[in-house]
């Protein structure tokens with residue numbers, strides 16, 4: 445039997461196979477962040493189709509860390525009943541579920557949170573979010589740390605099997621870790637140890653709030669491709685080692701996803717027309733320029749995070765490693781796991797197009813995903829339309 449269909453543990457949580465649904469923002473939550481029926485259907489389906497571990501899209505831990513759109517909320521106790529339904533829907537189909545906890549940091553706008561976004565340091569004008577972020581006070585940093593802890597408690601109350609911290613995508617934790625975005629000279633910046641402090645505190649706070657047996661995992665940016673000294677792969681390896689020491693149960697890596705590096709996280713086509721078409725007229729020219737500039741710069745490559753993984757995985761020793769990014773062929777995924785380059789393979793876009801892909805792999809009915817990385821699914825959620833594959837026309 446293929447190694448991909450053998451069980452493996454993340455902490456104390458046994459996952460029945462090596463397939464993970466990589467966190468994918470769905471723009472499907474209710475306006476206030478509650479879990480909708482659309483979300484329940486989406487994840488029950490993926491669980492029924494044999495994905496071993498489901499990580500739904502970002503869940504917002506604090507109202508000031510919200511993103512424009514319809515992300516799932518975990519910032520308030522009122523969210524728990526819906527989150528519990530989501531967990532039950534996945535468990536009923538035999539899969540496990542981790543919640544991805546996120547604070548957006550600078551990557552949001554005043555319209556969404558009612559004031560200038562928060563960041564480790566004041567930033568210049570951001571053409572993507574049309575804002576300047578403000579440096580957080582000591583008190584605001586602790587409030588964000590506690591918000592991750594409270595979100596972990598809600599995840600436990602909802603019955604989730606684990607939580608997955610987003611230290612990626614250019615969001616708050618990523619910004620603190622990056623010397624480019626974090627220019628502080630107090631106890632939260634100025635050296636690698638101090639830049640890491642917020643993550644150490646968040647890990648401690650989250651662990652205090654998890655139920656026994658729940659797992660804690662992290663998605664870490666391996667490189668933020670900033671136009672100065674930012675996150676680099678060796679620095680990410682250093683942070684990864686500290687995360688392992690702090691007791692995380694698995695690590696996933698990504699790269700990029702700020703204004704400077706938009707497409708590194710997913711690579712492939714930049715669907716400029718689809719991205720710009722439905723924006724307000726006043727926003728179109730700047731957006732057109734930002735997206736046009738990206739065209740042709742992010743060629744798709746199979747398993748494109750493997751090179752960073754080679755540097756980072758050894759830093760975490762025996763802690764399981766989840767590889768994401770451009771995994772498309774079954775044989776390649778098998779080879780990655782068999783050769784010990786990863787313990788789990790995570791898929792995002794392939795499961796948007798084909799929710800039944802894992803079952804088809806097991807039944808021998810498919811040997812590769814049919815996703816073409818056209819990235820029009822991403823354009824859909826940018827415009828707050830529920831996630832779907834435009835190529836197949838099917839709602840996922």
Ligand SMILES: Cc1cc2nc3c(=O)[nH]c(=O)nc-3n(C[C@H](O)[C@H](O)[C@H](O)COP(=O)(O)O)c2cc1C
Pocket residue numbers: 466467468469470500501502544610612613663698709710768769770771790791792793794821822825831
């Ligand atoms: C529409 C869309 C939404 C995404 N949302 C998230 C998210 O909520 N959290 C996250 O960590 N990554 C998110 N990602 C990135 C994916 O998890 C994944 O890292 C990336 O798409 C590469 O994997 P793939 O080649 O299997 O698609 C998103 C990607 C897409 C295309």
